[in-house]
Amino acid sequence: MDKLQGLRGMVDLLPEQVLLWQWIENKARQHFHRASIQEIRTPIIEPTELFSRGIGEATDVVGKEMYTFCDRGERNCTLRPEGTASIVRATIEHNLLSKGPQRLWYSGPMFRYERPQAGRQRQFHQLGLEYLGFKDPRSDAETITVAWDLLIDLGLKNLNLEINSLGNLNDRIVYRNHLVKWLEERKDYLDQTSQARLYTNPLRILDSKDPKTQEILKETPVLIDLICPESRERLERVKAELSNAGVPFTVNPKLVRGLDYYCHTAFEITSHQLGAQSTICGGGRYDGLIEELGGKPTPAIGWALGMERLMLLLSNSQPNCELSQKDIFIVSRGEKAESLAMAISRKLRKANFIVENDLSGSAFAKQLKRADRSNAHWIILIGDDEATKGEVIIKTNKREGEAQTDKQNIKIDNLLNRLKILSNTNH
RNA sequence: GCGGGCGUCGCCAAGUGGUUAAGGCAGCGGCUUGUGGCGCCGCUAUUCGGGGGUUCGAAUCCCCUCGCUCGCCCCA
Incomplete structure (x- = not known):
């Protein structure tokens, strides 16, 4: 029997890595929330035409990188290669701009059929921002600043911000x-x-x-x-606002972006620690896109940042997201004791304790060894003797240097109170 | 799509043509049928990504294929 494998360029995120992802996502959510930016979620499959029209027929992304297929209803579908087109589509479809300009963010998987390499996968994840209906150059500066502040807050160093104007x-x-x-x-x-x-x-x-x-x-x-005077003026204002904000940047007149919809302001944040794919965040203004996709002419600007590339940078500097700490590890042996352990673990979870119940049925010594490694604060130990007497043994988990730990028998009815007291005094 | 490097147990690896494929970590079992970081003992790859070939003999050489990886291209 052949071993089944995931598809090329598709990557599994294992529990250990997910912790770091969640940490980043929480940070990002905070930053967006504080900047009055709302989350939007759109499907990952769209009509192919959305991208061919929006991103540009001649671009590499549309020309040779899309996952395109026909569904059972003969509709021409594509797994989204980027986020902006979908957001614009949703905005038009639900008339969001009738409520005024929109500050939106999104995150999720994108798909591009490319040869995988460092910082490049076929399914990858982007975190993105779109300001729709904003014309003022301050909106350019605000979007860039939000990205910059987030990356700095995540602990990144040695980032380069480059901006340019592509004119109209x-x-x-x-x-x-x-x-x-x-x-x-x-x-x-x-x-x-x-x-x-x-x-x-x-x-x-x-x-x-x-x-x-x-x-x-x-x-x-x-x-x-x-570039036209309007575009020049905009660039100067964006530069001024970035300087006011203390965000360091350089103007790179040769910075061009690969998607057709960009105009005026374009920018990239790069890191030399990334290898060949050095762009961690890229974006720009796209004043013509909304009209192109059937909406009223509306100015807009946005960016996207690559989660996997962010992870690459972060795993070097190992940020302070700790492994999930466990409160209690329950060891039990014997049918009566095991049933009691089931009931207790559920009761403690309801009281907000983090508990792992050893379900192996192996010898006490083995279970205790596992308890030891689990980093739990307390161990609850139940044998049939205790279960019959309606009590459990509670011990604190050994710490470094300690030879022995206290253990005490406690009536089941007193267990929860006891633990609450202990958790207040202990940490 | 085009180049370069790599592919031996869950993980890290030794082995580069010759009888049974080192070792470490993890796992499991035991010493101790019910009390923990240590120690000791034992078990865990008929098989070296897959297929074909050369050879008396291949993980080791050749071909094909798949996968990983780095770079080109392009992008986040």
Whole structure:
């Protein structure tokens, strides 16, 4: 019989890792809550068209990375490769903007069919933020600041924030022509992929990691010099607000993002400790997307951060999320005692104690060994003798250096009170 | 989709052509049929990701395949 395995690029989160995830999720929830940002949850399957129209037909994500299939009703479906399109769809579908601008956050699995590597999986998780109906440059600054503060609060160090302005649609068309013309004159010096990209997606050439291409790009005209006055003003204001907030950043004129919908402000937070996939959080403004998807023209900005990449950084610095502490470990042997242990464990749980009941039926010595390792504060021990007398033995778990511990017999009726007293004096 | 590295027990591993595949941790059982971190003893891979081939003989060599991993591409 062959061993069954999970699908390539799909990763299980084991109990130990889940603790860290929960810790992060709680932090994030606090930050969002305090910034008046509300959670939204949308399905992970959407009509394929939502993404092909929203993200852009020519992008890699849509072109070759989507999990697309037909359901039994012949609908063309896709597992979401990112969150923004879904949020926009839901916002339009339920007319949320009629109540005014929306500050929303989401988290959940995304799917992209790529070759897995460090910081990249086929199912991965994003935590994201969308400000819909916000036009003022302060909204750009606020979203970025929320991301920054969260990451700092999580204990991350050595982060780099880069921002850029992509201008408006017209700016990009003008710039694109400009850039293509300029690069055509130097075509022979470009690397293969960049040459191929010259007419399909020339802006992405700016991102090339090829050293020779990078050398040429040093001289290249940059979009930021050609953007419209409105966009320039916005960038200046965003910079000013970030400075006011004490958030360090650099302007990177070559920062372009892979999804078509971005305009004006674009930004990325990266860490060199991540390997090749160094972006931990990325986003930007998408003023045209809502209209593109059938809503009224509405400005918006948002970002997403990769949970797995965050975990990668956090597992180096091991934050202070402790293993769940246990209050009580119950050891029992014999049918009468075992039944009593069942009843007691339930009673104690109702009183909010964290209790593990040993169900192995193995010898006392074995069960006690397990109790020892369980990190429980107290051990309750029940044999048939005790069960018959209507009592249990309670001991404190051994600590380092202690040779012996007190044990005392207690009537079952007094157990709960006794434990309450003990837990008040003990910790 | 394209490159490089790797794949021996639940985990960490030794072994690089020759009779029964080290060791450690964890697990289980015992010493102690009912009282704990230690110790001692025992058990736990007919099999080296899978399939085929070379050979008298393969975990060790060759081919294919699957998986993991790192990088390219791209993105969070």
